[in-house]
Amino acid sequence: MNKQFQIHWLEEIVEKIIDRSVVNVTLSTGKTPSGHIHLGILREILICDALRRVLEKKDYNVKNLLFFDSLDAAKRFPAYISEEFQKKHIGKPFALIPCPFDNCQCESYAFHFGNELSNTFPRFGIKLKVLWTHELYKKKDMQEKIKIALENNDLIKNILKKNIFPTIDEKNKEEFVKMQKTWMPAMVICEKCNRIQNKDKNDNIIPNRVQHYYADEEAVSYKCESCGYSGKTSIWSGQLKLNWRIDWPAKWAIFKTICEPAGKDHSVKGGSYDTGLELCQKLYGYEGPVKVSYEWLRLGDYDMKTSKGIVFTPEKYLNMAEPEIYRAIILKTNPNKHIAFRIEELSQYYDYYEKMENIYFGLDKLEVEDENKILKYTYPLTQIKQIPKIKSKTLPLKLLTFLTQIQNIISIDILYKQVIRFMEDNKFEKKISIEEFKELLKKSRNWIDEVNKILERTKDLKIKREISRKIDIFSIPTKINNEVLDKIEDNQILGVRLIREFLENNKNLDASSIQNKIFTIATENLKISPKKLFEAIYLIILGKKNGPRLGPFLTLLDKDWLLKRFNI
RNA sequence: GGGCCAUUAGCGCAGGCAGGUAGCGCAGCAGGCUCUUAACCUGAAGGUCGGGGGUUCAAAUCCCCCAUGGCCCGCCA
Numbered sequence: 040m041n042k043q044f045q046i047h048w049l050e051e052i053v054e055k056i057i058d059r060s061v062v063n064v065t066l067s068t069g070k071t072p073s074g075h076i077h078l079g080i081l082r083e084i085l086i087c088d089a090l091r092r093v094l095e096k097k098d099y100n101v102k103n104l105l106f107f108d109s110l111d112a113a114k115r116f117p118a119y120i121s122e123e124f125q126k127k128h129i130g131k132p133f134a135l136i137p138c139p140f141d142n143c144q145c146e147s148y149a150f151h152f153g154n155e156l157s158n159t160f161p162r163f164g165i166k167l168k169v170l171w172t173h174e175l176y177k178k179k180d181m182q183e184k185i186k187i188a189l190e191n192n193d194l195i196k197n198i199l200k201k202n203i204f205p206t207i208d209e210k211n212k213e214e215f216v217k218m219q220k221t222w223m224p225a226m227v228i229c230e231k232c233n234r235i236q237n238k239d240k241n242d243n244i245i246p247n248r249v250q251h252y253y254a255d256e257e258a259v260s261y262k263c264e265s266c267g268y269s270g271k272t273s274i275w276s277g278q279l280k281l282n283w284r285i286d287w288p289a290k291w292a293i294f295k296t297i298c299e300p301a302g303k304d305h306s307v308k309g310g311s312y313d314t315g316l317e318l319c320q321k322l323y324g325y326e327g328p329v330k331v332s333y334e335w336l337r338l339g340d341y342d343m344k345t346s347k348g349i350v351f352t353p354e355k356y357l358n359m360a361e362p363e364i365y366r367a368i369i370l371k372t373n374p375n376k377h378i379a380f381r382i383e384e385l386s387q388y389y390d391y392y393e394k395m396e397n398i399y400f401g402l403d404k405l406e407v408e409d410e411n412k413i414l415k416y417t418y419p420l421t422q423i424k425q426i427p428k429i430k431s432k433t434l435p436l437k438l439l440t441f442l443t444q445i446q447n448i449i450s451i452d453i454l455y456k457q458v459i460r461f462m463e464d465n466k467f468e469k470k471i472s473i474e475e476f477k478e479l480l481k482k483s484r485n486w487i488d489e490v491n492k493i494l495e496r497t498k499d500l501k502i503k504r505e506i507s508r509k510i511d512i513f514s515i516p517t518k519i520n521n522e523v524l525d526k527i528e529d530n531q532i533l534g535v536r537l538i539r540e541f542l543e544n545n546k547n548l549d550a551s552s553i554q555n556k557i558f559t560i561a562t563e564n565l566k567i568s569p570k571k572l573f574e575a576i577y578l579i580i581l582g583k584k585n586g587p588r589l590g591p592f593l594t595l596l597d598k599d600w601l602l603k604r605f606n607i
Numbered sequence: 608g609g610g611c612c613a614u615u616a617g618c619g620c621a622g623g624c625a626g627g628u629a630g631c632g633c634a635g636c637a638g639g640c641u642c643u644u645a646a647c648c649u650g651a652a653g654g655u656c657g658g659g660g661g662u663u664c665a666a667a668u669c670c671c672c673c674a675u676g677g678c679c680c681g682c683c684a
Contacts, residue, residue, distance in 0.1 A: 244684090586645075
């Protein structure tokens with residue numbers, strides 16, 4: 040047998056899905072809309088989206104779902120929500136809390152943040168169907184699952200105990216046993232105050248747990264931990280919610296989920312994925328999904344945690360970089376490894392992407408054949424638009440970074456002309472419009488601003504220098520200081536004067552004639568190496584020995600300014 | 608208490624499951640070029656693969672232990 044070495048990790052999941060022998064494949068993911076949803080969630084969503092593409096190509100009928108867990112209770116709020124608002128709504132399900140922003144007309148807290156995320160999907164090339172848990176719980180399908188859970192409470196408790204017990208220490212074991220005595224698998228939203236849980240003095244969460252299930256009446260009794268109301272409600276009232284560990288398998292069973300990726304919070308030993316699978320089988324008679332666990336995506340050396348003020352949304356990403364690049368980062372990395380997404384390393388991500396592109400279009404080849412295969416496999420999965428027949432040319436990130444940073448001295452129209460010329464020189468099949476160009480500059484600007492923020496909070500000078508190199512093309516000092524002038528030798532100064540004369544006496548100079556003139560002055564008039572003269576000019580303009588190609592650069596600059604600067 | 612991830616050159620990372628001369632990008636160094644939009648070419652340099660043990664003819668890779676950094680799990684979600 041020819042063992043196929045090194046296949047993409049995605050294919051291993053695909054194989055497991057195919058082993059299920061179904062034609063209709065449902066993939067799902069989930070997220071509680073408790074605030075701005077950060078970039079990390081796209082890891083699981085993109086894994087599913089890639090699976091969808093691979094499976095659709097194999098003629099499977101794939102349905103991708105995203106559950107917004109809008110019926111989850113607000114146990115705490117992020118810092119950007121006002122204290123007054125927090126007090127008023129803590130303990131309510133997010134779907135029953137109004138939008139926290141005054142000037143926003145949207146329906147609820149859950150909708151606001153959920154939609155903020157899902158609005159970015161088209162731009163990331165993600166196709167899925169959004170389902171809201173608060174709507175799901177109004178449906179009979181789900182309510183039947185609640186009934187089954189209430190009727191089988193002992194079975195559930197046994198499964199939970201079996202899985203959780205070995206993972207906790209002695210002290211917690213006692214508490215666990217005690218807690219299970221009164222435990223029921225569902226909670227009730229209070230008819231009076233809309234709350235589903237409260238916090239005690241020690242910040243422990245006390246849910247409005249079902250107290251008793253009246254099987255003959257198909258009703259439950261409960262006591263609201265927040266307002267003290269005691270009541271009885273039908274299990275078909277839509278006021279009940281399953282505890283998370285049962286909620287999840289219930290959804291799997293209803294939608295026959297074949298695969299769902301989950302972050303490590305859920306996929307640890309004895310965690311909700313393990314208990315979910317067993318409950319799904321024994322309680323709801325469905326095998327459950329193929330388990331895919333993934334590590335967190337971190338922002339540099341920080342975790343993306345709302346509580347620590349590190350919120351980096353997909354929207355924010357799109358404002359500074361291309362979505363294909365992000366897809367590539369996710370798809371190249373095995374899900375069980377954490378990703379440190381480093382904003383300052385963006386150009387490396389672009390380089391990797393371009394390498395992949397070149398290999399896909401046969402313009403480049405790596406020595407190791409397996410690596411070529413993997414990259415060729417990955418590339419189409421990163422694409423958002425239709426894949427072109429030949430590689431489409433794009434403006435290099437470094438050029439954009441450069442152009443962005445000279446915007447303060449050179450008008451956008453002139454820059455655009457330069458870019459058009461660049462595209463002509465490099466035989467671009469399609470030139471971008473000025474609007475598109477402005478868009479690119481805006482992204483680049485945002486990126487540079489973000490890197491500058493990182494620079495501000497970096498204390499280590501060595502690291503600071505490393506980072507600043509990545510964006511710091513150059514700056515034009517307003518004055519040339521004497522220290523710099525002292526470095527320039529007499530014959531170099533003479534050369535600069537000759538250039539100045541040339542610029543003064545000739546109008547409408549083009550880049551190459553300036554370039555050539557510098558060269559001839561150096562070799563013929565001064566008999567020095569052109570390099571020396573180039574260096575002198577760079578020193579006078581930029582204060583350092585090198586810089587952008589001089590001919591085009593000088594034509595960009597204001598002539599009067601140049602003549603003044605060269606007057607030495 | 609139970610798990611997961613990371614540790615490889617100055618910086619960022621790949622390789623590890625399937626053991627066989629340690630790789631990529633950037634930075635740095637030296638040189639070239641009518642030369643570079645910091646985007647080109649060439650060359651050299653840089654690593655006891657976190658530490659220790661084991662298995663093996665052979666370990667960055669497999670097994671065990673430890674260290675450091677980070678995260679997750681027990682109620683709730």
